[in-house]
Amino acid sequence: MFRHTMTISKRDRFPGRTTVNSAMLQLPTPSAQRCLRFAFFVLLFVTCEVAASRSTLFAASNDRPNLLIVLADDMGYGDLGYTGSQQLQTPHLDSLAKSGVFCSEAYVTSSVCSPSRAGLLTGRDPRRFGYESNLNQSAAAYGTRPELLGLSPSEHTLGDQLRSAGYATALVGKWHLGSHEAHHPNARGFDHFCGMLVGSHNYFPTPDKHQLERNGEPLREFSSPYLTDFFTDEALRWIQGQDEAASQPWMVMLSYNAPHTPMQATDQDLAKFAHISDPKRRTYAAMMYALDRGVGRVRAYLDETDQLEETLIVFFSDNGGATNNGSWNGPLSGVKGSLREGGVRVPMIWSWPGQLPAGKRTDAVVSSLDVLPTFMAAAGAELLPLKPSPSHEDKRNRRRAEAKYGAYDGINLLPQLRGESAPATRTLFWRLQGQTAVRDGEDKLITLSHRPAQLFQVTSDLAEADDRFDADRSRAEQLYKMLGEWEASLATVPLWGSSPMWDAESAKHYDDWGVKSEPR
Structure with missing residues (x-):
């Protein structure tokens, strides 16, 4: 040319x-x-x-929602106004439930704090990677190599997954997944961490007496004297910083330690519940009131900044109400530390105005394992492939388990929450300190160290009062087989244990903690 x-x-x-x-x-x-x-x-x-x-x-990438987990600690199933409490005041959590979908049959992966959080953060049953017992003072004595005493670096976390999808990530509050440098939240996918690595903390920290940090540096001052309010302040401060940067969507895990012990509340909050005669229950109510206030502050900020419809929120507790904090598990029997419904079943709320229906209740079985795949689906991202099997795992078993159960144990709940698909039939497993359990469909089998096994139809028998083991032996044997196959598929033994004393304590939960039928 x-x-x-x-x-x-x-x-x-x-x-x-x-x-x-x-x-x-x-x-x-x-x-x-x-x-x-x-x-x-x-x-x-x-x-x-x-x-x-x-x-x-680019516009589509900006349409991805912000993601918020609000996690309570040792909260009873009945301790929301929405779930039947007549004494507590939880207007903001009740409003959250009315704004979205309330899941009445939601489960966590353990009835104690640390393994429950491990399942939430990985989307995998924690027993699959050796995370079975709680992290407490006896864990180190009954443990393994220090670098294995926590959430294994061989597992992707929620922070890893969402950061790979382009999200800014933060965790505020309780970690309780290991204090070795390899386990630190900043090394596990969270851009920002402010809180404590341990499982419990005084609610009135002082500059010279606390175990709190921000990104590895000990805190020197506190925006609020009460820890629950401080964690709310910190979460809002970080979210505001992300809004000013306006560079990427964000994910926050607001991991309150309330209403876990020690039982401590402000005088102002206690005064609101002077009508409650039981001092422990009164303090518990005040602690829940502070948590509820924090949820209200966060939602108010999102509303004021026109982000409420752009944020997917999920709220639940890490396990059921404990024996020592004045909680109430409503119609459920059992408590924290047991595999009865009161230990592993929690109220769960999903809210995303404009995307999820408001005022909906579902009785479908859902799990904290579902948070990760649901968040990733909302972010328009695929789950990361699993990391290579670490040296302490049986690689043959891991391959077999992945072939039978899949790499991840949770499911994307969005189609189900929207009413676009029928609820999935779920099979969930638990094992803790001489107890094992499986729920498959309507039925749940529990094996105990000190009693014969029990079989319940928990959809109609919330209190687990009608043991059907002898009446339906064929179903019991079927569930026994499923439970045995699951245990035999695990790739590793528990990486640490607890004192045998906890086995005896767990046994007491079945003998001493039935349903407290009257709302408290």
Whole structure:
């Protein structure tokens, strides 16, 4: 079409430094000029289309919701106004439930704090990677190598998954998944961490007496004197910083330690519950009131900044109410530390205005294992492939388990919550300190260290009062087989244990903690 000749000097034989000898250049003919103009307009059109496409993709990436987990600690199933409490005041959590979907049959992966959180953060049954017992003072004595005494680095966390999807990530509050440097939240996918690595903490920290840090540095001052309010302050401060940067969507895990012991509340909050005669229950009510206030503050900020409809929120407790904090498990029997419903069944709320229906209740079986795949689906991202099996795992068993149960144990709940698909039939397993359990469909089998096994139909028998083991032996044997196959599929033994004293304590939960039928 046209011809030109260039000469290149020796000093310019490098990219970007080509020179043209204009005397050697021959201009194109008129017909070639017309073709050149046509090619230019085609190129311009394509460039605009590509720019528009990139703009659309960028807009779509900004449409991904912010993600918020609000986790209570040792909260009783009946301790919301929405679930039957007549003494506690939880208006903001009740409002959250009315704004979204309340899951009445939600389960956590353990009835004690640390393994429950391990399941939540990985989307995998924690027994699959050796996380069975709680992390407490006896764990180190009954443990393994220090670097294995916590959430194994061989597992992806929720922070890892969402950071890989382009999210800014933060965890505020209780960690309780190991204090070795390999387990630190900042090393486990969280850009920001403020809170404590341990399982419990005084609610009135002072500059010279606390175990709190921010990204590895001990705290020197507190925006609020009461820990629950301070954690709310910190979460809001970080969210506001992300809003100012406006560079990427965010995920926050607001991991309150309330209403876990020690039982401590402000005088102002206690005064609201002077009518409760039981001092422990009164303090518990005040602690829940502070937690509820924090949820209200966060939602108010999101509403004021037009982000409420752009944020997917999930709320639940890490396990059921404990024996020592004045909690109430409503219609459920059992408590923290047992595998009865009161230990592993929790109220769960999902809220995403405009995306999920409001005021809906579902009795479908759901799990804390589902948070990770649901969040990743909302983010439009795929779950990361599992990391290679670590040296302490039986690789044959791991392959077999992945073939039978899959790499992850949770499911994406969004279609179910929206009413676009029927509830899935779930099979969930538990094992803790001489106890094992499986729930499959409507039935639940519990094996104990000090009693014969028990079989309950928990959809209709919330209190687990009607043991059907002898009446339906064939179903019991079927569940026994499922439980045995699951245990035999695990890739490793528990990486640490607890004192045998806890086995005896767990046994007491079945003997001493039935249903407290009257709301408290």
